[in-house]
Amino acid sequence: MTAQRFRPEYRIRRSRDFRRAYQLRATVSDRLLLVFAHPNDLPHPRLGLSVSRKVGRAVVRNRWKRLIREAFRLTRPRLPQGIDLVVIPRQGAEPDLSGLMDSLPRLAHRAARKLVQESR
Secondary structure (H helix, E strand, O other), rough: HHHHHHOHHEEOOOHHHHHHHHOOOEEEOOOOEEEEEEEEOOOOOEEOOOHHHHOOHHHHHHHHHHHHHHHHHHHHHHOOOEEEHHHHHHOOOOOOOHHHHHHHHHHHHHHHHHHHHHHH
16 A cells, blocks of 8 residues: 555655756647656656646645646556656646546556657
8 A cells, every 4th residue: 555655755846856847848639638848867657746826726726736736646656657747737638537537648648659759
């Protein structure tokens, strides 16, 4: 059960890590999420969240954050290793766990492929 926890080492917390992901511009998106990606030197992926007031009131923003964290926690074994993901929910989209569990790994793999292509 402890292997499924969303531990602090899986979180992006420093503003410089967020800035690095934004500046690199390895960006992918779908109808639910916008994802900025940056490689890290860790053996696991990390998640950062940026949920603005454009998404909705506090209750809606907190629901987005809970569901994205849960989707990350449940799909972490399927995510590419050594990548930082900054996730931004799309304005006007409705959050649901099953959609996020499909979307997050797909976008993470697309972002990882984009990072590999840009590093060449």
